[in-house]
Amino acid sequence: MASKKFTNVYIKDNFAIVGPLERDGLLKNYDFSMDDYYYGEKTFEQAEIKMQKVVMDNLLLHNKLTDSKIDLLVGGDLLNQICISNYNAAKYRIPYLGVYSACASFIEGLIVSSTFIESKQAKTVVNITSSHNLNAERQFRYPVEYGAIKKHTTTFTTTGACATLLTNEVTNIKIESATIGKALDMGLNDANNMGAIMAPAAAETLVTHLNEMKRNTSYYDLILTGDLGKVGKELFLEVLRQSHNIELKKYIDAGCEIYTNNQETYAGASGPVALPLVLFDKILGCKKYKKILVIATGSLQSVQLANQKLGIPGIAHAISLEVS
Amino acid sequence: MNKDEYKKLVKKHTPREDKLHNTIYAFLIGGFVGFIVEGIIQMLMNMFDLTRVVASTWTCLIVIFSASLFTALGFFDNWMTKAKAGLLLPTTGFAHSVQSSALDYKKEGLITGLGSNFFKLAGSVILYGILSSFILVLLKVIIHG
Numbered sequence: 001m002a003s004k005k006f007t008n009v010y011i012k013d014n015f016a017i018v019g020p021l022e023r024d025g026l027l028k029n030y031d032f033s034m035d036d037y038y039y040g041e042k043t044f045e046q047a048e049i050k051m052q053k054v055v056m057d058n059l060l061l062h063n064k065l066t067d068s069k070i071d072l073l074v075g076g077d078l079l080n081q082i083c084i085s086n087y088n089a090a091k092y093r094i095p096y097l098g099v100y101s102a103c104a105s106f107i108e109g110l111i112v113s114s115t116f117i118e119s120k121q122a123k124t125v126v127n128i129t130s131s132h133n134l135n136a137e138r139q140f141r142y143p144v145e146y147g148a149i150k151k152h153t154t155t156f157t158t159t160g161a162c163a164t165l166l167t168n169e170v171t172n173i174k175i176e177s178a179t180i181g182k183a184l185d186m187g188l189n190d191a192n193n194m195g196a197i198m199a200p201a202a203a204e205t206l207v208t209h210l211n212e213m214k215r216n217t218s219y220y221d222l223i224l225t226g227d228l229g230k231v232g233k234e235l236f237l238e239v240l241r242q243s244h245n246i247e248l249k250k251y252i253d254a255g256c257e258i259y260t261n262n263q264e265t266y267a268g269a270s271g272p273v274a275l276p277l278v279l280f281d282k283i284l285g286c287k288k289y290k291k292i293l294v295i296a297t298g299s300l301q302s303v304q305l306a307n308q309k310l311g312i313p314g315i316a317h318a319i320s321l322e323v324s
Numbered sequence: 325m326n327k328d329e330y331k332k333l334v335k336k337h338t339p340r341e342d343k344l345h346n347t348i349y350a351f352l353i354g355g356f357v358g359f360i361v362e363g364i365i366q367m368l369m370n371m372f373d374l375t376r377v378v379a380s381t382w383t384c385l386i387v388i389f390s391a392s393l394f395t396a397l398g399f400f401d402n403w404m405t406k407a408k409a410g411l412l413l414p415t416t417g418f419a420h421s422v423q424s425s426a427l428d429y430k431k432e433g434l435i436t437g438l439g440s441n442f443f444k445l446a447g448s449v450i451l452y453g454i455l456s457s458f459i460l461v462l463l464k465v466i467i468h469g
Contacts, residue, residue: 145401152338
């Protein structure tokens with residue numbers, strides 16, 4: 001079974017920081033914003049470490065927690081060797097696990113954290129994730145100042161960081177169940193069309209979740225996918241329609257909810273932080289939805305292997321939230 | 325849905341790039357750059373009484389310097405994104421690619437960062453530029469003797 005049920009895992013608090021473009025976009029309820037991409041540091045990588053530290057420090061301060069009171073820190077980001085989360089983790093004395101599922105890292109982290117809490121191996125866990133547009137450009141694409149020409153299918157890596165506190169104490173947001181996705185290679189190797197790579201994985205995870213939990217889509221008030229973007233969103237709906245005969249009605253893609261149409265972001269937002277930003281800002285903030293299925297999607301690409309013309313695997317992990 | 329069926333679906337849902345529009349746009353911008361460059365050549369020839377060959381060499385240096393300076397000042401990438409191949413293909417694109425790589429890696433050390441990544445984008449241009457000129461010269465020698 002890819003799906004797991006949880007009975008005593010709750011989200012207690014969350015802190016988020018956003019970059020300058022995200023601040024000027026559709027998001028409204030974040031905690032901090034940056035005026036520039038350096039954030040007072042010498043390099044973009046160091047700026048991203050600082051972003052993680054700021055949200056983590058504020059989360060600990062707000063909940064009156066010290067390092068010794070946290071049983072586990074789970075972190076993930078986009079950069080090689082998940083270096084941002086690793087370097088941030090070194091600033092604390094907390095047992096640390098690093099996770100990587102590209103843009104699905106946040107939900108992978110929540111699943112790992114929830115499993116520890118459910119099995120009573122941990123009581124308080126912090127889950128952290130971040131991405132930085134210019135760091136992703138540098139690593140996966142072209143030098144920052146190059147201003148490379150982009151295709152319409154390209155997604156725009158979101159700048160931001162998010163720290164979430166999970167606990168076994170009852171709060172109004174319960175993590176009810178989760179489905180671990182399977183990596184899926186559909187033979188596509190265009191790293192400029194990640195939505196197409198991730199859409200079949202998202203559809204497979206959704207169908208697996210519904211089958212294993214014996215539910216149908218109407219059980220949920222909202223299905224929220226991670227960062228499929230404009231192209232991937234259409235493909236996701238089309239795959240569900242053609243292969244599984246499912247018509248989604250109450251559906252939002254986080255990638256389409258961060259930037260305005262006037263901001264030149266091509267097919268929409270991506271990055272591991274895109275999903276939690278929209279989830280905590282718009283979805284949980286509006287208190288309209290009681291049962292939410294969150295499906296984070298990741299394109300597990302490597303620059304070297306994409307150049308060797310191998311298909312890029314996509315992955316999608318799902319988590320079901322109940323808001324009271 | 326198998327891989328081939330999915331690839332067809334992806335193709336159907338992928339927005340098409342407007343190649344005709346892009347080509348005309350690049351032609352006009354590239355042509356405009358050429359127009360300015362020709363103006364500089366004429367100006368140098370008239371002002372300093374230079375031959376066309378010498379004036380062209382100086383103009384080339386001026387264009388490379390300007391593109392590098394504009395990249396360093398931080399606005400040439402915005403021009404590039406808008407002007408596309410019109411600014412990418414002339415010498416301006418070459419200078420800009422070298423300069424943007426240099427800026428990207430300057431904090432990672434002069435040898436391990438800047439030095440080893442300086443020609444990250446321009447390396448292919450240099451290699452295949454030299455290779456193709458070698459082949460063309462070889463052909464010229466074979467055909468014309």
